[in-house]
Amino acid sequence: MSLLKYTADKIFTGREILNNNQVLLLKSSGEIEDIVPFEQAGDDVQYLQGMLTPGFINSHCHLELSHLKNIIPQKTGLIAFIESILQNRFAEHEIILAAMERADQEMWENGIMAVGDICNTTDTLFTKNKSQIQFRNFIELLGFLPHRAEEIFMTGKKVLDAFEENEKWKNFTSYAPHAPYTVSEDLFKKINTADEGEITSIHNQETKDEDHLFKGEKNGFQKLYQNLNIDLTFFTPSGKSSLQSFFTLLSNVATLILVHNTFIHEEDILYVQHQIKNTRQQVYFCLCPKANLYIENALPPVSLLRQSNSKIILGTDSLASNDTLSILDEINTLRKNFPTIPLEEMLRWATLNGAEALGFEEKLGSFDKGKMPGILQIIFDENKKELESVNRLI
Numbered sequence: 001m002s003l004l005k006y007t008a009d010k011i012f013t014g015r016e017i018l019n020n021n022q023v024l025l026l027k028s029s030g031e032i033e034d035i036v037p038f039e040q041a042g043d044d045v046q047y048l049q050g051m052l053t054p055g056f057i058n059s060h061c062h063l064e065l066s067h068l069k070n071i072i073p074q075k076t077g078l079i080a081f082i083e084s085i086l087q088n089r090f091a092e093h094e095i096i097l098a099a100m101e102r103a104d105q106e107m108w109e110n111g112i113m114a115v116g117d118i119c120n121t122t123d124t125l126f127t128k129n130k131s132q133i134q135f136r137n138f139i140e141l142l143g144f145l146p147h148r149a150e151e152i153f154m155t156g157k158k159v160l161d162a163f164e165e166n167e168k169w170k171n172f173t174s175y176a177p178h179a180p181y182t183v184s185e186d187l188f189k190k191i192n193t194a195d196e197g198e199i200t201s202i203h204n205q206e207t208k209d210e211d212h213l214f215k216g217e218k219n220g221f222q223k224l225y226q227n228l229n230i231d232l233t234f235f236t237p238s239g240k241s242s243l244q245s246f247f248t249l250l251s252n253v254a255t256l257i258l259v260h261n262t263f264i265h266e267e268d269i270l271y272v273q274h275q276i277k278n279t280r281q282q283v284y285f286c287l288c289p290k291a292n293l294y295i296e297n298a299l300p301p302v303s304l305l306r307q308s309n310s311k312i313i314l315g316t317d318s319l320a321s322n323d324t325l326s327i328l329d330e331i332n333t334l335r336k337n338f339p340t341i342p343l344e345e346m347l348r349w350a351t352l353n354g355a356e357a358l359g360f361e362e363k364l365g366s367f368d369k370g371k372m373p374g375i376l377q378i379i380f381d382e383n384k385k386e387l388e389s390v391n392r393l394i
Helices: 061-069 078-087 093-109 123-129 146-163 184-192 209-213 219-229 243-248 266-276 289-295 302-307 327-337 341-360
Strands: 003-011 017-019 022-026 034-037 046-054 056-061 112-119 134-141 173-177 200-203 255-260 282-287 309-313 375-381 386-391
Touching: 017 341, 022 255, 046 341, 056 255, 056 282, 056 309, 056 327, 056 341, 061 078, 061 093, 061 341, 078 219, 093 112, 112 341, 134 146, 134 200, 146 173, 146 184, 184 243, 200 219, 200 243, 209 219, 209 243, 243 266, 255 386, 266 282, 266 302, 282 341, 289 327, 302 309, 309 327, 309 341, 327 341, 327 386
Parallel strands: 003 046, 056 112, 112 134, 134 173, 173 200, 200 255, 255 282, 282 309
Antiparallel strands: 003 017, 003 022, 022 034, 046 375, 375 386
């Protein structure tokens, strides 16, 4: 059996960085065979500059918003961002489709092997059915008015059913609550029942106003809902943070991905750890730093998450809130703002952690024998401490 043999200045396995003198062995199909010392590799070893890594995992994206690139103003805050999305979301189907095709190709060229994608419609199906990327589809439900829970859930069910008609997506699609401030307790309960044993995702503490709303303090959501003609007289604040207000309403899900966490507090992180201590539920904290800067001009408390040994993963969010769909760019943004965090750790967030969070760890995320994780070559500038580019080998 003829094997492809690659060596480089460094090899990141999905768990650790190996220095030179190691060779990655793989079949022509891209299946990993082994990593061996150079002297054991035999002939025909190809040397590549930089670092070899498994393909990246984009744990949070909105592919269906790709047509909004360069349309939504930056640094206006989440509430103004939401209003802009509502005003600009709809476009000709051909425009939406073409933008999604470009975005999908961009992610593939940027070394992304799998995506956790938020879906409000079936718009992405045509693109995904042709894509080389593996998707985990989260059918997003929004509805803060309790009396509309059944209606909204049934509308979402039609979208989910359309995805699951294709065998490709049958085991990779579930419901997802949008955010605590747009999902009623009744709707949470329906999602929790339907998603038992599944993976789901929710936007968490992306703005300070989110906690203010649930604590009964003055907040921007009051004006937003007034503009949308939504009567909030039914809503009774819990007096707790938004995370602590909704977390137990998703107790049935096997894996919960908390996205953004821009304004999460230490007591919230400790609360999550306490809640899952004696359960099998897995919780991952997804960071989308470029989107956080684009919308709120703020970054999540990464040090707090690391100190508590939280499971961290990375996402790009959408082209409505980002100029690229590149995990490499997200890593560089984090390295610029948190220079003491080891590169090895960030790469783990971008590969193996993401694969585990989305349920793709059997094939993706690391150079373990038998996996087909994709092979990337990263060129880096040691002086600038920056990852310059990524080249997909497989």
